[in-house]
Amino acid sequence: MSAAAAPPGVRPDLEQVFRSDYPRVVAVAARVLGSRDWAEDVAQEVFLSFGRSSVPAGEATGWLTVAAAHTALNVLRAGRRRAAREQAVGAGGRDVPDVADAVVAGDESSRVRAALARLPRKQAVALVLRHSGASYAEVAGALGLSVGSVGTTVRRAESALREELGNDASSV
Amino acid sequence: MRHPSDGTLRRLLDEPVAVSDDDRAHVASCATCLTGLAAARADAAAVGGALRPGGAAEVDVDRAWAGLAATLATTAPAPAPARRPARAGRWRAALRRPAVAALGALVVVAGGGVAAANDWLPIFRTEQVAPVEFRPADLVALPDLTAYGDLEVTGSGEPETVPDAATAEERTGLDVPAVAELPTGVVGEPAYQVVGQVTATFTFDAESVAAAGGGELPAELAGSRFRMEAGPGVAAVWSQSSGLPALVVARAVAPTVYSDGVPFETARDLLLSLPGLPADLAEQLRALSADGSTLPLPVPADRVTSEPADVDGLPATALASRDGLLAGVVWVDDGVVTVVAGSIGTDEALAVARELR
Numbered sequence: 001m002s003a004a005a006a007p008p009g010v011r012p013d014l015e016q017v018f019r020s021d022y023p024r025v026v027a028v029a030a031r032v033l034g035s036r037d038w039a040e041d042v043a044q045e046v047f048l049s050f051g052r053s054s055v056p057a058g059e060a061t062g063w064l065t066v067a068a069a070h071t072a073l074n075v076l077r078a079g080r081r082r083a084a085r086e087q088a089v090g091a092g093g094r095d096v097p098d099v100a101d102a103v104v105a106g107d108e109s110s111r112v113r114a115a116l117a118r119l120p121r122k123q124a125v126a127l128v129l130r131h132s133g134a135s136y137a138e139v140a141g142a143l144g145l146s147v148g149s150v151g152t153t154v155r156r157a158e159s160a161l162r163e164e165l166g167n168d169a170s171s172v
Numbered sequence: 173m174r175h176p177s178d179g180t181l182r183r184l185l186d187e188p189v190a191v192s193d194d195d196r197a198h199v200a201s202c203a204t205c206l207t208g209l210a211a212a213r214a215d216a217a218a219v220g221g222a223l224r225p226g227g228a229a230e231v232d233v234d235r236a237w238a239g240l241a242a243t244l245a246t247t248a249p250a251p252a253p254a255r256r257p258a259r260a261g262r263w264r265a266a267l268r269r270p271a272v273a274a275l276g277a278l279v280v281v282a283g284g285g286v287a288a289a290n291d292w293l294p295i296f297r298t299e300q301v302a303p304v305e306f307r308p309a310d311l312v313a314l315p316d317l318t319a320y321g322d323l324e325v326t327g328s329g330e331p332e333t334v335p336d337a338a339t340a341e342e343r344t345g346l347d348v349p350a351v352a353e354l355p356t357g358v359v360g361e362p363a364y365q366v367v368g369q370v371t372a373t374f375t376f377d378a379e380s381v382a383a384a385g386g387g388e389l390p391a392e393l394a395g396s397r398f399r400m401e402a403g404p405g406v407a408a409v410w411s412q413s414s415g416l417p418a419l420v421v422a423r424a425v426a427p428t429v430y431s432d433g434v435p436f437e438t439a440r441d442l443l444l445s446l447p448g449l450p451a452d453l454a455e456q457l458r459a460l461s462a463d464g465s466t467l468p469l470p471v472p473a474d475r476v477t478s479e480p481a482d483v484d485g486l487p488a489t490a491l492a493s494r495d496g497l498l499a500g501v502v503w504v505d506d507g508v509v510t511v512v513a514g515s516i517g518t519d520e521a522l523a524v525a526r527e528l529r
Contacts, residue, residue, distance in 0.1 A: 006244075007244050007245060010244055015237065015241075018233075018236075018237055018240065019233055019237065022231065022233050022236055022237070023231050023233065026231050027225075030225035031223045031224070031225060032223075033225070034223075034225050034226065035225060035226070036225055036226075036231070039225065040231065040236060041495070043236070044236070044239060044240055044243065045495065045497065047240055048240065048243060048244070051240075051244060070515070071497060074496070074497050074515045075495065075496055075497065077357070077517075078495075078496025078497065078517065108222060109222060109226070112219070112222040112223065116223075120357075121357040121359075127219070127223075128223070130186070131219070131220050131223050135187070136183060136186065136187055136190065147190075148179065148180075149179060150179070150183070151177070151178070151179030151180060151181070151182035151183035152177060152178060152179030152182070153179070154179075154182055155178045155179055155181070155182040155212060155215075156178075157219075158182075158212070158215040158216055158219045159215055161215075161219045161222070162214075162215040162218055162219060165218050165219070165222055
């Protein structure tokens with residue numbers, strides 16, 4: 001498939017960057033959301049923003065990765081808010097399963113994600129980037145941390161999430 | 173020597189060569205650190221496993237690209253028409269930005285116009301905001317006013333970054349809103365941006381209207397002018413490290429439209445009948461603008477929901493994107509429009525709005 005001319009206002013290298021980085025962006029969002037379908041929706045949003053941005057080409061991959069983590073965490077947070085609201089008013093009424101339903105469902109993956117949504121944003125992004133294969137230097141650059149503090153940040157996040165897993169294991 | 177930090181132990185699992193020889197030697201011979209290292213390894217493995225997404229690992233890049241290309245094709249601004257390319261280009265560039273898109277809709281309703289004379293009759297003053305359901309394609313299909321006359325825009329509407337709130341106040345004469353308590357996840361200091369006043373003068377031209385399929389221009393409209401003023405404005409922007417705005421609090425002098433004598437209804441009815449404006453949308457605009465004081469805010473109905481709210485007793489409009497990513501609230505107080513929006517929930521946006529100082 002050859003690259004067609006980009007629509008007005010869209011950066012010309014979008015298709016090239018999309019084809020090389022799309023799988024990585026989906027993978028990052030999927031770690032947050034636990035679902036590749038939702039992750040693909042997030043990836044579309046991220047590339048839409050990127051397509052209309054002037055992020056330098058050399059920084060594209062880093063920008064996309066961080067944007068994927070943030071956007072997916074926003075979706076997770078919004079889902080939890082919705083779940084809490086629906087529980088509060090006792091109104092289900094949704095016929096499409098989504099993140100909110102999954103969080104309410106309460107399986108292990110969902111508990112981890114509920115905990116992920118509660119983490120301070122920096123910890124959550126550092127954790128997701130690290131588990132998506134980013135180096136400590138890359139995580140530090142993305143979050144404005146010193147390289148030395150990335151390990152501490154990731155460790156705290158893992159410790160908090162492990163508590164959720166531990167609770168889950170002990171309840172089985 | 174003291175024990176290396178938990179962070180160093182954690183890095184030892186991923187990037188052992190980045191840890192100093194001294195630390196590595198210490199850990200290898202320290203029971204406490206070895207226990208800590210084992211705990212870090214167990215936690216990392218358990219969390220890594222739990223974060224692993226289910227489902228097929230393969231993504232269909234071709235299909236995904238086709239989807240994005242389709243979205244871009246339907247939401248990107250249409251190319252400027254060949255006729256009067258410079259002005260049309262500028263107009264369409266302005267339509268890309270939501271804030272200015274709202275002004276664009278206003279201009280369509282009231283007929284944007286400009287000039288600087290004392291005989292201008294104020295026909296429109298924003299006192300409240302009401303959402304109008306637009307589809308993105310409608311926004312692109314808004315009548316290009318350059319086809320019906322001459323549109324001259326003064327002021328770029330481009331935001332400029334200033335160092336602090338005091339400079340922003342000095343430049344705009346507006347009170348820069350201060351946020352009492354930031355929503356969870358929004359941190360740090362905001363960047364301040366200011367935008368100057370934008371004015372636009374639109375003059376109807378009979379030949380142009382006829383050529384565009386608008387029929388015969390009523391005699392009193394031929395050569396009549398409308399002037400729109402909006403701004404100045406100021407925004408405080410909290411960014412995330414990704415560069416996406418986490419929170420934006422913006423305040424601007426709301427748009428006002430003046431006519432040089434033509435009754436508002438006459439101009440409005442002609443504009444509403446022009447080709448390119450969907451009939452149902454025209455009907456909504458007609459109803460909204462009956463008292464000439466409501467700023468229709470174009471809302472892409474397939475992506476954004478809106479509902480009435482209140483901020484300190486003033487009517488406001490709460491907006492939320494259907495994907496849950498963005499929310500905001502907008503209201504008008506004494507001719508000044510304020511917007512609170514970002515990667516937050518509607519409840520958080522309202523909480524910030526109600527606590528602005």
